[in-house]
Amino acid sequence: MSSVATGPEAGTELSRRMEEISAALELAGDRLDADLVARAREDLTHITRRVELGVDYSVVALVGGTGSGKSSLFNAISHLKFADVGVIRPTTSQAAACVWGSKATRLLDFLQVSLDRRIQRESGLDGDREEALAGLVLLDLPDHDSVAQTHADQVNRLLPLIDLLVWVVDPQKYADNALHEKYLRALAARHEAMLVVINQVDTIPPAAVDRVRDDVARLLAEDGLADVRIMTASARAGLGIEAIRVHLADVIAAESMSARTARAELAALTRRLGTGIAASDPQPPDVGRTADRVAVSAGVPSVAQSVRTAVASPRDVALSPVQPPARSRIDAIREEWLAEATRGLPPRWLADATARVPSAQIFHEHVTEALGGVAMPDARDEVAARSRLLGLVAGGLGIALLFAAAIALLFAAAIVLPSASTTAALLGGGGVLVLIVGALLLSSSRSGRARTAQDRSAGYLASATTAVAGVVRADLVEPTAAPLADHADVRRGVHGA
Ligand SMILES: Nc1nc2c(ncn2[C@@H]2O[C@H](COP(=O)(O)OP(=O)(O)OP(=O)(O)O)[C@@H](O)[C@H]2O)c(=O)[nH]1
Numbered sequence: 114m115s116s117v118a119t120g121p122e123a124g125t126e127l128s129r130r131m132e133e134i135s136a137a138l139e140l141a142g143d144r145l146d147a148d149l150v151a152r153a154r155e156d157l158t159h160i161t162r163r164v165e166l167g168v169d170y171s172v173v174a175l176v177g178g179t180g181s182g183k184s185s186l187f188n189a190i191s192h193l194k195f196a197d198v199g200v201i202r203p204t205t206s207q208a209a210a211c212v213w214g215s216k217a218t219r220l221l222d223f224l225q226v227s228l229d230r231r232i233q234r235e236s237g238l239d240g241d242r243e244e245a246l247a248g249l250v251l252l253d254l255p256d257h258d259s260v261a262q263t264h265a266d267q268v269n270r271l272l273p274l275i276d277l278l279v280w281v282v283d284p285q286k287y288a289d290n291a292l293h294e295k296y297l298r299a300l301a302a303r304h305e306a307m308l309v310v311i312n313q314v315d316t317i318p319p320a321a322v323d324r325v326r327d328d329v330a331r332l333l334a335e336d337g338l339a340d341v342r343i344m345t346a347s348a349r350a351g352l353g354i355e356a357i358r359v360h361l362a363d364v365i366a367a368e369s370m371s372a373r374t375a376r377a378e379l380a381a382l383t384r385r386l387g388t389g390i391a392a393s394d395p396q397p398p399d400v401g402r403t404a405d406r407v408a409v410s411a412g413v414p415s416v417a418q419s420v421r422t423a424v425a426s427p428r429d430v431a432l433s434p435v436q437p438p439a440r441s442r443i444d445a446i447r448e449e450w451l452a453e454a455t456r457g458l459p460p461r462w463l464a465d466a467t468a469r470v471p472s473a474q475i476f477h478e479h480v481t482e483a484l485g486g487v488a489m490p491d492a493r494d495e496v497a498a499r500s501r502l503l504g505l506v507a508g509g510l511g512i513a514l515l516f517a518a519a520i521a522l523l524f525a526a527a528i529v530l531p532s533a534s535t536t537a538a539l540l541g542g543g544g545v546l547v548l549i550v551g552a553l554l555l556s557s558s559r560s561g562r563a564r565t566a567q568d569r570s571a572g573y574l575a576s577a578t579t580a581v582a583g584v585v586r587a588d589l590v591e592p593t594a595a596p597l598a599d600h601a602d603v604r605r606g607v608h609g610a
């Protein structure tokens with residue numbers, strides 16, 4: 114048993130794939146080479162026709178010399194009396210078909226089997242007995258000489274659709290040039306698609322059957338068909354018919370020749386179209402990383418550092434604004450971004466994607482504009498400056514108080530004034546206290562400035578990088594997004610999701 118989709122799914126799946134490819138061609142437009150598209154459309158039409166004929170049938174044709182018993186075998190296999198069996202040779206002048214489980218109308222129309230030469234085997238009526246043959250299209254063809262002379266067109270149509278060619282020979286005439294027939298030659302490459310049935314074994318003694326079989330095997334080997342299977346049967350006596358039916362059931366269980374061919378044609382088409390698209394979807398570089406690189410090349414981190422130093426300093430320091438970045442650096446970053454975002458794209462896709470991106474000069478202008486628009490932070494921390502001033506005042510006051518305390522002590526020592534020593538103690542204590550407050554204010558002012566410096570520096574770096582990221586997004590990411598998404602969709606459509 115085959116594991117591939119057989120039965121009605123094969124046709125549905127192939128049709129779905131063809132719709133996907135068709136939509137991909139539509140979407141790709143002139144980003145795929147016109148010749149490639151034209152060829153693909155032709156192929157799709159061809160495969161569609163094949164699929165429409167039905168890829169869910171297995172076509173088995175009975176061929177061979179006149180009187181070998183093709184029509185008799187047809188009736189025996191189908192348990193019907195539909196095909197004409199006659200004594201006047203040749204009897205069958207028109208192909209007959211028996212179909213199990215469906216009508217195969219398009220297929221039989223294509224094979225030019227006339228309406229009155231078709232019969233349908235309703236599996237429902239026969240219960241499970243015919244179930245195994247559902248999907249079989251059994252053809253009884255006129256003898257090979259008649260076919261060769263009058264129905265060459267029918268043969269040509271039939272051969273590519275055949276899943277199994279059953280070559281019917283009889284024990285008397287099996288060597289009649291039969292194995293050199295064009296059917297065999299045309300199918301020589303497909304040994305598995307051939308079966309030789311030695312019919313009418315009831316007309317020879319049982320002992321002779323093996324001899325005939327060996328002889329047929331030898332003739333096949335001479336034709337390079339050594340591994341073609343040989344079966345023996347008697348349509349009249351009903352011998353070997355069940356074994357043939359089992360063999361046919363195996364053929365049906367495998368994917369049909371049409372489905373396999375359509376699949377192979379589709380694969381070839383996909384391979385050809387694959388030359389017009391990248392092997393994988395290119396991934397545009399990360400916006401943040403690119404913005405960082407642009408910011409670095411514009412000297413944004415040094416400006417941020419100078420902001421930090423200026424704010425942290427208690428003195429007033431002038432801030433130098435960011436300078437326009439070097440054109441060559443910005444061009445290189447833009448080029449690298451485009452190269453990575455379009456990696457592997459064939460020329461037409463590449464041209465489409467890059468044509469939508471603003472020029473290097475415009476990109477540079479936008480970057481410069483965006484950086485110029487980022488406000489420089491205030492270099493002075495007002496809160497810290499105020500507490501510094503208070504700290505200095507407190508320091509001065511403390512020293513003055515200590516000085517006053519020293520004088521009071523002198524008074525207390527020179528003129529014995531008891532109250533002076535108390536005053537000195539109070540002034541000294543107050544002075545120390547105020548000095549401590551001043552020192553605390555100064556230190557908090559310093560740490561406040563350091564914090565603000567860090568915040569403003571980081572804030573500036575973030576604003577500048579965000580501004581640059583906006584330009585990267587607007588000038589690089591957004592213009593290329595649509596063509597890249599189209600390419601991804603086309604790739605999915607061509608190769609199947
Ligand atoms: N004894 C015997 N006779 C058979 C057997 N199969 C077919 N016949 C007879 O052989 C003759 C030819 O049978 P057909 O089935 O018409 O042969 P055919 O290959 O369809 O012949 P064409 O339509 O002329 O190509 C008929 O008289 C059948 O009754 C068989 O297994 N044993």
Ligand SMILES: [Mg+2]
Pocket residue numbers: 183184185197198204205253254255
């Ligand atoms: Mg016949």
